[in-house]
Amino acid sequence: MQNSDVILTVENVSKVYEGEGYSVNALNNVSFNLLRGEFVAVMGTSGSGKSTLLNILGALDAPSTGSIKLNGHVTKEMFLEPMASYYRRENIGFIFQSFNLLKDLSVEENIALPLILKGENKEIISSKVSEIIELMGLTNWKSHRPVQLSGGQQQRVAIGRAIITAPPIVLADELTGNLDFNTSNDILQVLVNMKERFNQSMLVVTHDPNVATYADRVLFFHDGEIVDEYRCNQKKDMDEIITKFKRIMEKQYT
Numbered sequence: 001m002q003n004s005d006v007i008l009t010v011e012n013v014s015k016v017y018e019g020e021g022y023s024v025n026a027l028n029n030v031s032f033n034l035l036r037g038e039f040v041a042v043m044g045t046s047g048s049g050k051s052t053l054l055n056i057l058g059a060l061d062a063p064s065t066g067s068i069k070l071n072g073h074v075t076k077e078m079f080l081e082p083m084a085s086y087y088r089r090e091n092i093g094f095i096f097q098s099f100n101l102l103k104d105l106s107v108e109e110n111i112a113l114p115l116i117l118k119g120e121n122k123e124i125i126s127s128k129v130s131e132i133i134e135l136m137g138l139t140n141w142k143s144h145r146p147v148q149l150s151g152g153q154q155q156r157v158a159i160g161r162a163i164i165t166a167p168p169i170v171l172a173d174e175l176t177g178n179l180d181f182n183t184s185n186d187i188l189q190v191l192v193n194m195k196e197r198f199n200q201s202m203l204v205v206t207h208d209p210n211v212a213t214y215a216d217r218v219l220f221f222h223d224g225e226i227v228d229e230y231r232c233n234q235k236k237d238m239d240e241i242i243t244k245f246k247r248i249m250e251k252q253y254t
């Protein structure tokens with residue numbers, strides 16, 4: 001059954017890393033849907049396969065078995081170049097914990113990068129960059145270089161860069177891991193506002209229950225499997241999320 005509200009369908013995805021003398025089952029038959037406009041938080045123990053999942057959804061790595069459907073369609077070569085780059089450019093915005101900003105470029109130039117890579121013309125780039133800079137509250141810092149900015153400001157630049165092409169899917173790994181509580185909340189609110197404005201889907205890996213309270217749904221991972229799920233009904237679902245997360249940390253899923 002395919003629902004038009006579903007943007008990504010993850011079907012029986014498994015990932016085995018194999019090398020000389022080892023074989024790791026990083027993901028084991030993972031299936032779930034990501035809806036249009038949905039914010040999903042992924043929580044789990046260390047080594048439970050969260051980053052592996054993010055890499056596969058972003059076509060940075062291929063599953064060993066199983067498939068990913070975008071808008072109900074499987075693209076056979078999705079994980080092979082040049083299709084993988086095309087898929088990423090058209091559909092995905094990545095936000096990494098380490099920001100990955102280019103240190104020799106200004107804030108404006110860092111944010112403009114995806115549009116430059118897409119070959120957009122100068123007028124469009126200039127107007128979109130101005131819009132994002134304003135939205136992210138970076139007007140006074142637009143000519144600064146990353147080292148001249150605080151962690152929160154750098155993360156705003158990274159988010160601006162991830163969303164400037166208005167990608168339908170935003171993937172983030174510990175996006176607030178380096179930030180204090182207030183900055184983290186500010187950034188999450190900006191992301192939720194963006195999501196509501198553009199009906200984007202977001203999948204955010206986090207170990208922080210506070211981050212998870214911003215999500216519509218939380219998926220709990222342990223040993224490469226989804227072992228629990230929580231639908232947030234209201235903003236203050238923290239206790240329930242913490243309880244479920246603790247259960248996983250204490251390895252009560254075997």
Ligand SMILES: Nc1ncnc2c1ncn2[C@@H]1O[C@H](COP(=O)(O)OP(=O)(O)O)[C@@H](O)[C@H]1O
Pocket residue numbers: 017018024025026044045046047048049050051052053
């Ligand atoms: N490139 C790799 N080669 C071999 N094993 C890997 C590789 N990447 C991850 N793993 C292993 O796969 C499992 C899942 O890793 P990962 O997805 O990074 O977990 P998480 O992000 O939840 O901490 C871990 O056991 C990890 O050691």
Ligand SMILES: [Mg+2]
Pocket residue numbers: 050051052
């Ligand atoms: Mg990880």
